Amino acid sequence: MSTPKGYIYAELDVTDSTTFYDEYMPAVRPILAEYDAKFLIATNNVKVIEGGRDVKRIILLEFNSPETAHAFFYSKAYQDILDLRLRSSSAHLYHLDGVTKG
Structure with a gap:
């Protein structure tokens, strides 16, 4: 049986695109890389x-x-x-477990 993947799903409303794209995104990308996260949808x-x-x-x-x-x-x-994200967007975030494949 394989271990399920983990997911973070976000519904965002970017309210300050300068802070979000010029500050938050460059700061979060190396952290995502450290956790081997993959963007499946953006x-x-x-x-x-x-x-x-x-x-x-x-x-x-996907994690x-x-x-x-x-x-x-x-x-x-x-x-x-x-x-940075909280100041530049509003969001609903969900932590989801993937399906276990057997």
């Missing part, structure tokens, strides 16, 4: 087909395990830059 082209949500941007990150996704988010390195 798009502003979101079409909600059901429900009443107004979603501006979707991010889906080697749910534990690695958790460790990334709660790492000191990420927590040290989290304020």
